[in-house]
Amino acid sequence: xxxxxxxxxxxxxxxxxxxxxxxxxxxxxxxxxxxxxxxxxxxxxxxxxxxxxxxxxxxxxxxxxxxxxxxxxxxxxxxxxxxxxxxxxxxxxxxxxxxxxxxxxxxxxxxxxxxxxxxxxxxxxxxxxxxxxxxxxxxxxxxxxxxxxxxxxxxxxxxxxxxxxxxxxxxxxxxxxxxxxxxxxxxxxxxxxxxxxxxxxxxxxxxxxxxxxxxxxxxxxxxxxxxxxxxxxxxxxxxxxxxxxxxxxxxxxxxxxxxxxxxxxxxxxxxxxxxxxxxxxxxxxxxxxxxxxxxxxxxxxxxxxxxxxxxxxxxxxxxxxxxxxxxxxxxxxxxxxxxxxxxxxxxxxxxxxx
Amino acid sequence: xxxxxxxxxxxxxxxxxxxxxxxxxxxxxxxxxxxxxxxxxxxxxxxxxxxxxxxxxxxxxxxxxxxxxxxxxxxxxxxxxxxxxxxxxxxxxxxxxxxxxxxxxxxxxxxxxxxxxxxxxxxxxxxxxxxxxxxxxxxxxxxxxxxxxxxxxxxxxxxxxxxxxxxxxxxxxxxxxxxxxxxxxxxxxxxxxxxxxxxxxxxxxxxxxxxxxxxxxxxxxxxxxxxxxxxxxxxxxxxxxxxxxxxxxxxxxxxxxxxxxxxxxxxxxxxxxxxxxxxxxxxxxxxxxxxxxxxxxxxxxxxxxxxxxxxxxxxxxxxxxxxxxxxxxxxxxxxxxxxxxxxxxxxxxxxxxx
DNA sequence: ATTTCCTATGCATTCGAATGCACGATATCG
DNA sequence: CGATATCGTGCATTCGAATGCATAGGAAAT
Numbered sequence: 036x037x038x039x040x041x042x043x044x045x046x047x048x049x050x051x052x053x054x055x056x057x058x059x060x061x062x063x064x065x066x067x068x069x070x071x072x073x074x075x076x077x078x079x080x081x082x083x084x085x086x087x088x089x090x091x092x093x094x095x096x097x098x099x100x101x102x103x104x105x106x107x108x109x110x111x112x113x114x115x116x117x118x119x120x121x122x123x124x125x126x127x128x129x130x131x132x133x134x135x136x137x138x139x140x141x142x143x144x145x146x147x148x149x150x151x152x153x154x155x156x157x158x159x160x161x162x163x164x165x166x167x168x169x170x171x172x173x174x175x176x177x178x179x180x181x182x183x184x185x186x187x188x189x190x191x192x193x194x195x196x197x198x199x200x201x202x203x204x205x206x207x208x209x210x211x212x213x214x215x216x217x218x219x220x221x222x223x224x225x226x227x228x229x230x231x232x233x234x235x236x237x238x239x240x241x242x243x244x245x246x247x248x249x250x251x252x253x254x255x256x257x258x259x260x261x262x263x264x265x266x267x268x269x270x271x272x273x274x275x276x277x278x279x280x281x282x283x284x285x286x287x288x289x290x291x292x293x294x295x296x297x298x299x300x301x302x303x304x305x306x307x308x309x310x311x312x313x314x315x316x317x318x319x320x321x322x323x324x325x326x327x328x329x330x331x332x333x334x335x336x337x338x339x340x341x342x343x344x345x346x347x348x349x350x351x352x353x354x355x356x357x358x359x360x361x362x363x364x365x366x367x368x369x370x371x372x373x374x375x376x377x378x379x380x381x382x383x384x385x386x387x388x389x
Numbered sequence: 390x391x392x393x394x395x396x397x398x399x400x401x402x403x404x405x406x407x408x409x410x411x412x413x414x415x416x417x418x419x420x421x422x423x424x425x426x427x428x429x430x431x432x433x434x435x436x437x438x439x440x441x442x443x444x445x446x447x448x449x450x451x452x453x454x455x456x457x458x459x460x461x462x463x464x465x466x467x468x469x470x471x472x473x474x475x476x477x478x479x480x481x482x483x484x485x486x487x488x489x490x491x492x493x494x495x496x497x498x499x500x501x502x503x504x505x506x507x508x509x510x511x512x513x514x515x516x517x518x519x520x521x522x523x524x525x526x527x528x529x530x531x532x533x534x535x536x537x538x539x540x541x542x543x544x545x546x547x548x549x550x551x552x553x554x555x556x557x558x559x560x561x562x563x564x565x566x567x568x569x570x571x572x573x574x575x576x577x578x579x580x581x582x583x584x585x586x587x588x589x590x591x592x593x594x595x596x597x598x599x600x601x602x603x604x605x606x607x608x609x610x611x612x613x614x615x616x617x618x619x620x621x622x623x624x625x626x627x628x629x630x631x632x633x634x635x636x637x638x639x640x641x642x643x644x645x646x647x648x649x650x651x652x653x654x655x656x657x658x659x660x661x662x663x664x665x666x667x668x669x670x671x672x673x674x675x676x677x678x679x680x681x682x683x684x685x686x687x688x689x690x691x692x693x694x695x696x697x698x699x700x701x702x703x704x705x706x707x708x709x710x711x712x713x714x715x716x717x718x719x720x721x722x723x724x725x726x727x728x729x730x731x732x733x734x735x736x737x738x739x740x741x742x743x
Numbered sequence: 744a745t746t747t748c749c750t751a752t753g754c755a756t757t758c759g760a761a762t763g764c765a766c767g768a769t770a771t772c773g
Numbered sequence: 774c775g776a777t778a779t780c781g782t783g784c785a786t787t788c789g790a791a792t793g794c795a796t797a798g799g800a801a802a803t
Contacts, residue, residue, distance in 0.1 A: 150490030
């Protein structure tokens with residue numbers, strides 16, 4: 036014979052969303068108090084082995100699982116970390132997402148992902164991130180100062196990834212984009228290249244700015260002041276197209292510096308398939324990032340390696356450390372980019388190109 | 390002169406995590422009840438314009454934001470959707486994550502991302518997903534039957550992506566992998582290819598199985614029963630290496646069917662750079678997915694297009710629809726794969742290869 | 744057998760927002 | 774001017790788990 040309770044449940048409307056068992060349900064079934072059930076799932080709790088086993092058995096029979104929401108509400112700790120990424124980052128560095136996920140999950144955290152079209156469209160995501168009591172935030176996009184202050188006021192630790200934020204309230208990890216840009220300028224100049232062009236990313240993309248501006252500044256120091264440059268959306272197709280537009284009206288340049296590898300691949304294909312130029316005999320091409328395709332023999336792209344997985348792991352541990360101790364001094368890590376010499380550019384010391 | 394309250398805050402320990410303003414704080418400051426503050430943020434609430442403006446002003450001054458946790462607890466609706474993806478999916482179809490994120494975010498939902506190394510390592514993520522009261526789940530990995538039943542029991546709508554689940558409890562959307570596999574077999578056979586090999590994904594990867602098994606079955610129907618096949622981890626490097634192992638001990642085959650494009654790119658490079666075989670004159674190569682690189686002139690890979698962004702959007706709307714109405718009949722959508730003919734395979738009717 | 748002590752358990756409160764209900768104030772009508 | 778409807782607000786409860794405090798019960802010590 037069922038109790039009234041059971042009858043109630045059986046006769047409830049078929050469309051009613053099934054209710055999950057709560058600690059009260061388990062407590063009632065086990066003949067103990069709710070607090071005792073709660074204590075079953077804490078390691079340090081003082082509870083007799085007998086009761087614990089009894090309750091655990093019943094809990095598992097009923098399919099009971101703690102409710103993370105209720106728990107977070109009372110403990111003031113959600114174990115959820117927000118991650119903000121741009122469309123570009125997802126497409127260009129998918130590995131980053133996976134590495135962040137692994138690192139955070141292994142430390143017992145969950146990942147609240149916010150995707151944004153670009154750095155300017157971050158508003159709605161930040162609003163969401165505010166309403167959700169996140170334990171921390173890893174941001175791979177630019178964030179306005181006042182938002183940073185708001186998060187800081189609420190004690191939400193933040194780590195910026197490839198965005199150097201000028202604030203003592205947050206941690207940063209970034210590649211040394213500028214340093215690598217200079218390095219490339221030096222390498223090209225030393226190898227005798229004098230007529231150089233640049234294929235940038237979007238006008239306001241910080242990463243592209245840093246890379247290309249440093250390159251141009253260093254070249255200017257070498258006396259090479261005029262460097263034809265074109266902006267793109269960072270994609271293969273746009274790189275190919277705009278490069279063709281750029282060189283359409285000029286003498287063939289010696290070398291091209293591209294703000295990322297996708298662009299460089301586009302430029303390579305433009306040279307090979309549209310212009311009939313040989314690489315690197317006719318023109319040197321250098322990219323940035325060292326994505327998987329750059330290493331393939333069809334492209335063999337000379338580029339700067341961005342150790343994205345290492346950086347992701349570092350970002351995660353920076354954040355976890357600060358969650359553990361909010362009073363840590365702000366840290367800003369700058370990772371050097373390694374120049375990977377393949378065969379898309381003549382970099383060896385030699386006679387200047389004809 | 391500060392009030393006592395202010396003094397308290399200033400003298401509190403520097404390590405104390407700052408407390409965010411609650412609806413009670415706002416209520417006190419505005420001289421109203423907490424319930425009135427709460428009503429300010431609901432559209433349908435009956436509240437005078439005057440009070441609303443007054444409260445909203447104070448709320449914004451105090452930097453008040455609703456607490457999504459507390460709200461979800463009482464409304465039984467979290468507006469958070471779980472997404473489970475494998476490492477392979479992230480690497481191979483990063484676009485999927487972005488498209489899902491966009492679709493879900495535009496509908497007012499947030500994304501709870503769980504990354505898993507492969508289909509077998511899904512357990513921990515499912516545990517997390519259970520504890521979190523998610524409004525729904527999009528799963529791009531295989532899930533054991535009993536877990537599916539558990540989620541269903543709790544009324545969590547689920548959509549499987551590229552995993553055909555034999556359960557009336559969930560929705561599915563998947564490419565017609567088998568159909569496309571057969572299609573490729575037909576195309577190759579019709580073009581005269583008789584000596585064919587396969588480069589598969591991991592032994593137990595469902596997607597690889599469907600594609601390759603259907604291909605082999607169809608070939609068998611044509612009387613081509615023995616098809617040398619090798620398993621890989623789905624990566625470029627493994628594809629290249631294992632293909633070389635495979636063909637090392639045999640006469641050059643007419644054609645290769647690869648379970649995905651990464652593998653096909655590896656095979657192409659193996660032919661070109663390791664074996665010196667011309668494509669497609671010496672050998673036809675067909676891939677699967679139509680990733681970005683497949684379309685580039687350096688590869689010009691003939692492949693099956695998987696419309697991943699469309700599929701992601703469909704998956705999101707399937708889920709949102711079911712969240713809105715749990716009694717919808719289970720739907721299983723099978724998307725046809727379009728054969729994209731580029732120049733890595735001879736498919737035109739012609740004389741059989743020498 | 745009595746006291747002491749400790750362990751295991753229950754009780755009550757808390758986290759922050761949503762909401763049904765009651766009630767007071769104001770507007771509307773006869 | 775009084776009766777009634779309407780609108781706005783407050784009160785109290787709820788969601789589900791965690792935890793400080795009180796206490797019952799048993800074991801150990803005397």
